Amino acid sequence: MNVSDLSAVRRAVFLSTPALWEHGHGKQHPLKPERLRRTFELLEEYGAFAAPNVQVVAPLPATEDELALVHSPNYIEVVRILSEGGAWTETREYIQPMRYGFGPGDNPIFPEMYETESLKAGSSLTGAKLLVNGDCDVAFSYGGGMHHAMASYAAGFCVFNDPAVAIQWMVDQGLRVAYVDVDAHHGDGVEALFYDTDRVLTISLHQDGRTLFPGTGFVTDTGFGAGEGYAVNVPLLPETDDEMYLWAFNEIVPPLLERFAADVVVSQFGVDTHHKDPLAHLALTTVGHVALFEAFDALSPRWLAMGGGGYNLDVVARSWTLAFGVMSGQTFPDELPPAYRARYGGQWLRDHEMPTVRDAVRNFVGQRTREVVAEVKKIHKL
Numbered sequence: 489m490n491v492s493d494l495s496a497v498r499r500a501v502f503l504s505t506p507a508l509w510e511h512g513h514g515k516q517h518p519l520k521p522e523r524l525r526r527t528f529e530l531l532e533e534y535g536a537f538a539a540p541n542v543q544v545v546a547p548l549p550a551t552e553d554e555l556a557l558v559h560s561p562n563y564i565e566v567v568r569i570l571s572e573g574g575a576w577t578e579t580r581e582y583i584q585p586m587r588y589g590f591g592p593g594d595n596p597i598f599p600e601m602y603e604t605e606s607l608k609a610g611s612s613l614t615g616a617k618l619l620v621n622g623d624c625d626v627a628f629s630y631g632g633g634m635h636h637a638m639a640s641y642a643a644g645f646c647v648f649n650d651p652a653v654a655i656q657w658m659v660d661q662g663l664r665v666a667y668v669d670v671d672a673h674h675g676d677g678v679e680a681l682f683y684d685t686d687r688v689l690t691i692s693l694h695q696d697g698r699t700l701f702p703g704t705g706f707v708t709d710t711g712f713g714a715g716e717g718y719a720v721n722v723p724l725l726p727e728t729d730d731e732m733y734l735w736a737f738n739e740i741v742p743p744l745l746e747r748f749a750a751d752v753v754v755s756q757f758g759v760d761t762h763h764k765d766p767l768a769h770l771a772l773t774t775v776g777h778v779a780l781f782e783a784f785d786a787l788s789p790r791w792l793a794m795g796g797g798g799y800n801l802d803v804v805a806r807s808w809t810l811a812f813g814v815m816s817g818q819t820f821p822d823e824l825p826p827a828y829r830a831r832y833g834g835q836w837l838r839d840h841e842m843p844t845v846r847d848a849v850r851n852f853v854g855q856r857t858r859e860v861v862a863e864v865k866k867i868h869k870l
C-alpha cells in the first residue's frame with residue numbers, strides 16, 4: 489500500500505481538552521486561548537469529530553521527566569515556582585525572571601502557567617506516543633507548536649518546546665524524525681535543540697530574519713558537527729504570496745524529505761503566514777495553506793502536526809479546521825455553520841478575498857525567492 493492509498497483511510501487523532509484554553513498570557517497578549525476554543529468549536533459544528541476514523545483525545549500534561557528530555561531541570565523548577573507565585577528555588581536561589589526569559593511583554597508569568605504549558609507539551613507528546621504505538625496514522629496537536637522555547641529560557645510566547653519534547657521522545661524510540669516548520673517565524677528553538685545531530689532534520693520556511701523576530705534562520709545556518717547539513721533554512725521576503733511560497737516549498741521540502749527517509753514527519757502549522765495576520769508580513773491565503781496541508785499529507789508516512797503562530801482569530805480557526813480536514817480526509821462545506829456564524833460572523837470557510845500585491849513588489853519578491861531557493865539547493869546539494 490502506498491502513501492496515497494493510506495491517506496483515504498487514515499486514522500486521525502485530534503488532541504484537545506478545555507484546559508488548553510482556560511488560562512492565557514493575559515488580555516492584551518496576542519496568543520489568545522480563544523484561538524483554540526474557536527477552532528475546536530468550528531470543527532465540532534462541522535461534525536468533524538463524528539467521522540468514524542476520527543478520535544478526540546484529551547492529552548495529559550508532560551511530566552517533569554518528559555520536559556527534561558529537552559529542558560534543564562533548573563528551568564523546569566523555575567517555571568513551576570514562578571507559576572505558583574514564588575521567587576526562590578528549593579536550593580534558595582533567588583529567581584530573576586528575566587534571566588529565564590520571563591517578564592512583561594512576550595512572556596509574562598500568569599496563573600496556572602506551568603499546568604497550561606506542560607499540557608501543551610503533553611499534547612504533542614501524547615500525539616507522538618499514539619503514532620509510535622500504531623494507535624493512529626496522523627495526529628493534530630493544535631495547542632502545541634511552541635517552537636521558540638529554548639532549553640533554559642522562554643522566548644516568543646513559548647515556555648516549553650513541545651515539538652522538541654515529542655521529537656526527542658521519538659528519537660529515543662529509535663525513529664528518524666523530520667521537522668518542517670511553516671510558521672511565519674523561524675523555528676529557532678527546535679533547530680537549536682537538534683543543531684548538532686543527524687537524527688533529526690529540521691526545515692524552516694519563514695519571513696526573513698532581517699525583517700521579523702527572532703532575527704535568525706539564514707540559508708547558511710545548516711547545522712553543526714554531526715548535524716551539519718541537517719538544518720535547512722528558507723528565508724522569504726515580506727509579501728511572499730501563495731504561488732511563490734508553494735513554489736519554494738515544492739522545490740526544497742519534498743526532495744529533502746525523500747533523501748532523509750523519515751519514519752515520522754512533524755509539521756508546525758503556524759498560520760501567521762496569512763496576509764491578514766497582524767504580527768507578520770507574508771501574503772498567503774487559506775488556499776495556499778490547504779495546498780501546504782495537502783503536500784504534507786502526500787509526504788508524511790506518519791504525521792504529527794502541531795499548531796503554532798497565527799494571531800487573526802478568524803483565520804486561525806478556519807485554517808486549522810481546513811488542516812484537520814485534510815489530515816482526516818474530510819471536506820467541509822464552504823459556508824460556515826450557522827451557529828458559528830452567529831457567534832463570530834464571517835461567511836466562508838475558505839478565503840474568497842485575495843491580497844493585492846503590486847506588480848513591482850511581486851516581481852522583486854519573486855526574483856529574490858528564486859535566488860534563495862537556488863542558494864538553498866546549492867548548499868544542500870539538491
Ligand SMILES: [Zn+2]
Binds near residue numbers: 672673758796797
Ligand atoms: Zn509565528
